[in-house]
Amino acid sequence: MPLKLPIRIRFFTHSLRGTHIDSLNSGARAYYSSSSVPFLFRIFSFTLNHFAFGSRINFSTRPNRDLPEFGQRSRDEGEIRASKSLIEDEEELSNWVCDLRPGSFRFQLTSEDEDSGPEAEDRSRGRNQQNGGKSGRERESDEFRGFNRTGTRNQVDSFRDKRYVDRESGLSGRIQGKSSHGSFRGRKERNLDSGFRRDREDYKGLGKRKDLLEDESSDEDVKSLVMGGIGDLLSEDDEDEDEDYEFLRNKAASAFGFDKEKVIDTDKARNADHVKASDSYLTKTRFDQYPLSPLSLKAIKDAGYETMTVVQEATLPIILKGKDVLAKAKTGTGKTVAFLLPSIEVVVKSPPTSPDNKRPPILALVICPTRELASQAATEANTLLKYHPSIGVQVVIGGTRLGLEQKRMQTNPCQILVATPGRLKDHIENTPGFATRLKGVKVLVLDEADHLLDMGFRKDIERIISAVPKERQTFLFSATVPEEVRQICLVALRRDHEFINCVHEGTGETHQQVRQMHMIASLDRHFSLLYTLLREHIADNVDYKVIVFCTTAMVTKLVADLLGELNINVREIHSRKPQSYRTRVSNEFRKSKGLILVTSDVSARGVDYPDVTLVLQVGLPKDREQYIHRLGRTGRKGKEGEGILLLAPWEEYFLSSLKDLPITKSPLPSIEPETVKKVKPFSYCSDLGKSFALFQIDKIWNQKCNTNTKSLSSVQVQKALCHVEMRNKEAAYQAWLGYYNSQKMIGRDKERLVELANEFSRSMGLDNPPAIPKLILGKMGLKNVPGLRAK
Numbered sequence: 001m002p003l004k005l006p007i008r009i010r011f012f013t014h015s016l017r018g019t020h021i022d023s024l025n026s027g028a029r030a031y032y033s034s035s036s037v038p039f040l041f042r043i044f045s046f047t048l049n050h051f052a053f054g055s056r057i058n059f060s061t062r063p064n065r066d067l068p069e070f071g072q073r074s075r076d077e078g079e080i081r082a083s084k085s086l087i088e089d090e091e092e093l094s095n096w097v098c099d100l101r102p103g104s105f106r107f108q109l110t111s112e113d114e115d116s117g118p119e120a121e122d123r124s125r126g127r128n129q130q131n132g133g134k135s136g137r138e139r140e141s142d143e144f145r146g147f148n149r150t151g152t153r154n155q156v157d158s159f160r161d162k163r164y165v166d167r168e169s170g171l172s173g174r175i176q177g178k179s180s181h182g183s184f185r186g187r188k189e190r191n192l193d194s195g196f197r198r199d200r201e202d203y204k205g206l207g208k209r210k211d212l213l214e215d216e217s218s219d220e221d222v223k224s225l226v227m228g229g230i231g232d233l234l235s236e237d238d239e240d241e242d243e244d245y246e247f248l249r250n251k252a253a254s255a256f257g258f259d260k261e262k263v264i265d266t267d268k269a270r271n272a273d274h275v276k277a278s279d280s281y282l283t284k285t286r287f288d289q290y291p292l293s294p295l296s297l298k299a300i301k302d303a304g305y306e307t308m309t310v311v312q313e314a315t316l317p318i319i320l321k322g323k324d325v326l327a328k329a330k331t332g333t334g335k336t337v338a339f340l341l342p343s344i345e346v347v348v349k350s351p352p353t354s355p356d357n358k359r360p361p362i363l364a365l366v367i368c369p370t371r372e373l374a375s376q377a378a379t380e381a382n383t384l385l386k387y388h389p390s391i392g393v394q395v396v397i398g399g400t401r402l403g404l405e406q407k408r409m410q411t412n413p414c415q416i417l418v419a420t421p422g423r424l425k426d427h428i429e430n431t432p433g434f435a436t437r438l439k440g441v442k443v444l445v446l447d448e449a450d451h452l453l454d455m456g457f458r459k460d461i462e463r464i465i466s467a468v469p470k471e472r473q474t475f476l477f478s479a480t481v482p483e484e485v486r487q488i489c490l491v492a493l494r495r496d497h498e499f500i501n502c503v504h505e506g507t508g509e510t511h512q513q514v515r516q517m518h519m520i521a522s523l524d525r526h527f528s529l530l531y532t533l534l535r536e537h538i539a540d541n542v543d544y545k546v547i548v549f550c551t552t553a554m555v556t557k558l559v560a561d562l563l564g565e566l567n568i569n570v571r572e573i574h575s576r577k578p579q580s581y582r583t584r585v586s587n588e589f590r591k592s593k594g595l596i597l598v599t600s601d602v603s604a605r606g607v608d609y610p611d612v613t614l615v616l617q618v619g620l621p622k623d624r625e626q627y628i629h630r631l632g633r634t635g636r637k638g639k640e641g642e643g644i645l646l647l648a649p650w651e652e653y654f655l656s657s658l659k660d661l662p663i664t665k666s667p668l669p670s671i672e673p674e675t676v677k678k679v680k681p682f683s684y685c686s687d688l689g690k691s692f693a694l695f696q697i698d699k700i701w702n703q704k705c706n707t708n709t710k711s712l713s714s715v716q717v718q719k720a721l722c723h724v725e726m727r728n729k730e731a732a733y734q735a736w737l738g739y740y741n742s743q744k745m746i747g748r749d750k751e752r753l754v755e756l757a758n759e760f761s762r763s764m765g766l767d768n769p770p771a772i773p774k775l776i777l778g779k780m781g782l783k784n785v786p787g788l789r790a791k
């Protein structure tokens with residue numbers, strides 16, 4: 001998680017030499033040659049200290065095929081049958097990508113692969129029927145509360161065709177492990193080494209907390225707890241360094257005549273001559289205007305891609321010339337195709353490997369920060385490879401057994417590998433012959449590059465980069481590339497790389513067609529407001545499809561439980577859910593309409609859910625970039641969308657980081673405060689008081705029913721909160737405390753932090769804040785802070 005620098009550090013470009021502005025048809029682009037960068041990097045190497053451990057949360061999804069029912073809920077009985085064993089799920093996960101293109105040499109089944117054949121599907125269906133499992137939130141509901149819940153709309157059918165499942169495993173080992181102190185590239189070794197050495201020293205200083213991160217790195221909430229402590233360690237000193245940095249930067253900039261980066265307004269450029277406003281992410285440039293293989297062009301046509309998107313048009317000619325590229329383009333504008341297509345071309349042009357070669361080279365390596373994204377990229381690769389039967393793609397991601405992936409790679413060696421960093425590192429270290437295969441890499445892609453290069457992934461990425469040849473082409477893509485991260489991106493790129501910026505800084509970073517609003521309301525009104533906003537949105541949009549982002553996994557769970565109690569049709573995704581569940585829900589949400597996904601940041605980046613009508617962010621986003629990526633789940637492919645950020649008054653400071661975005665203040669929808677006041681005294685939700693509280697609430701509710709319908713929402717929320725399990729409230733409270741403890745502005749005043757946490761506790765209907773284990777309080781640096789209860 002990068003700590004935001006209070007001072008925005010600009011990246012410089014030589015004002016004349018190597019800077020180009022070009023315009024191709026309707027799309028325009030800006031790019032620069034960065035030969036000056038190594039020098040700057042040396043000066044600014046200490047910027048690396050500003051990056052703390054990042055959260056790395058992986059999940060995976062796979063596309064749909066006609067496959068047996070995964071699980072089906074009987075509408076009448078409220079029961080769900082069919083659930084597959086986890087062992088099968090793991091095998092399926094690894095089979096999935098390979099199975100997408102029948103006819104490829106990768107698809108010959110071996111005895112280990114038998115479960116991917118039709119017979120296996122039958123067997124699996126049989127087993128499913130026997131198992132009588134449940135799926136979706138209903139199953140969760142049962143697991144946690146022992147009774148069923150009915151949503152306003154039943155999603156029975158959408159669980160059909162699901163078989164894409166895998167198992168969540170911790171990310172342990174992902175941050176841990178020996179860091180590669182090797183260089184990224186020979187010529188930059190020295191410069192980088194100094195930067196990273198400093199960085200490593202800072203790691204040492206974090207001592208115990210880092211160990212804890214390593215053990216629990218799959219758990220957002222635990223990381224939040226720990227990050228609180230890290231935040232403390234990094235807090236005050238950072239500001240001094242920012243000042244030093246700014247001073248040096250200004251010096252260097254004036255001394256060498258570097259200018260600020262050139263940007264162009266792609267929105268204006270596109271709107272000028274685009275066919276339809278809704279297609280404004282597209283250009284008029286056809287794919288066949290470039291020297292691409294006819295078989296790739298055929299597949300592109302089949303995929304329904306008629307013309308290039310802005311980022312594709314801007315990057316393809318540069319990449320085809322053999323250049324490294326750092327590309328920044330808005331969310332949902334086709335970056336995946338932009339890096340996959342030229343990668344495939346490199347593979348197509350490479351001489352075929354002899355079938356006798358026991359360790360055939362991997363030619364293109366794509367790294368994505370999450371399992372979900374890796375799977376999505378592999379799916380897209382398979383689409384583009386439709387007519388290249390001899391080119392294979394495999395995906396290696398956390399959450400599956402390493403052994404299965406090893407076997408698969410042995411049986412069906414591929415030329416293109418899509419991977420998450422931790423699992424890839426595992427293979428480098430533990431799979432015989434794998435390191436040799438990586439020596440063939442000609443193209444390296446870092447998707448969501450800024451995220452991959454922040455502290456959470458950096459060591460794995462260092463290790464991976466040191467395992468691939470220096471002579472290669474590298475593509476870095478993201479919708480956000482903050483200035484301070486941009487310099488770190490250079491560790492992977494050649495000196496003469498091109499920076500292609502398809503985003504106009506400020507307003508251009510988000511989509512014009514997405515209406516952005518923020519609302520400020522005291523914490524005790526957040527749940528009621530959320531409920532009211534959702535109800536209003538559902539009433540106004542027949543095909544509503546909403547994503548609600550929450551701060552942590554356990555807060556996500558709480559909100560999902562609450563909305564479920566309120567009969568809102570919700571699903572939840574966060575790191576505490578098994579990977580198989582996450583994959584299933586993700587696939588369901590991708591296909592469905594009339595559904596709300598409550599999620600943590602595991603869904604913030606890259607996930608391509610079509611037609612999301614509203615993104616609602618409750619509480620402080622981790623940083624400006626996270627806000628943009630979350631918002632980017634709506635308004636994809638030129639579609640319209642809406643974003644609402646709901647903050648408490650003491651979170652309002654965050655808006656200053658968004659001040660260049662077109663986000664406006666929105667009045668609060670009315671929820672009658674009187675009602676809240678009347679209900680609150682009865683909102684005591686311990687087991688003993690629960691019946692009495694519910695009785696009182698019912699009374700008020702009934703009175704209100706006759707008077708004011710709108711005011712009902714608060715009463716309903718209070719009532720529903722009483723049904724939410726105490727242990728979920730406790731976990732949410734603890735996670736909330738950990739998350740805000742890690743937010744520099746809030747976490748630095750511990751007493752105030754605890755006051756706010758207790759306000760959150762009251763908003764869940766608790767009279768007393770839940771007690772927290774002393775050990776955890778110690779780790780959070782919150783021992784003996786007044787207002788906390790320790791156990």
Ligand SMILES: Nc1ncnc2c1ncn2[C@@H]1O[C@H](COP(=O)(O)OP(=O)(O)OP(=O)(O)O)[C@@H](O)[C@H]1O
Pocket residue numbers: 282304305306307308309312329330331332333334335336337478479605606607608632636637
């Ligand atoms: N040339 C094209 N024409 C039409 N659709 C396209 C084209 N290229 C890609 N797409 C589609 O656009 C959608 C968004 O693409 P993609 O997920 O790659 O966006 P992205 O820029 O990577 O977004 P994010 O920043 O959120 O990761 C996908 O559904 C993809 O299939």
